[in-house]
Amino acid sequence: MAFGSIRERFYAFEAMFSYEKRLxxxxxxxxxxxxxxxxxQMAKMGxxxxxxxxxxxxxxxxxxxxELEGWEPQDDPRQEHSKRTPNCPVLLLEKKWDELTVGDYLNLNHQRFRFFITKWSDMKMDEFREKTEETLSYIKNL
Known part of the structure; x- marks a missing residue:
């Protein structure tokens, strides 16, 4: 399964609330x-x-x-996830996936949207900074 842009991935991942789909x-x-x-284990950790x-x-x-890559056989998915995103709601779940209520799913989806907006905004800010630097460089060379 190949995913493109962050927005495409966000929408494609809507179906991934299902453990079976992740698996x-x-x-x-x-x-x-x-x-x-x-x-x-990977699917259990989201x-x-x-x-x-x-x-x-x-x-x-x-x-x-x-996104994580470079996995080794003895890498623990929970540990690797928590090293990079300790505040991920998946790590904070106190229930198993099959015990979640509708309210739990709504909260997770809200958090998912929050992470998406933050990541997308950060990417757009990086693009803006890059374009600004290019423009400044161009102006200086006039």
Missing amino acids: QSFEDWPFREDCLCTPE FVHCPSENSPDTACCFICLK
Whole structure:
């Protein structure tokens, strides 16, 4: 499953509230046995497998949109997730996925949207800074 822009990924991940859908995304996951980062453990921690040509082991959290690659067999998905996004709602869940209420899902979706807006805004600000630097450089060279 290949995902493009952050916006496309955000919309595509709407279906990933389903553990089964997340698990299905790991069909070609390189780590299956004798490891901590099995497809089941990755899906439990909110990850979706989104490989690319250059990175066959890229996984992205469908809530916080944090993308991780370079997995090793003994990497613990919960630990790796919490190192990079300790405030991700997936990590703060006190229930199993199949025990969540409608209210829990609504809250998770609200948090997912918040992470998307933050990430998208940061990307747009980076683009703006880059264009500003290019413009300033152009003006200085006139």
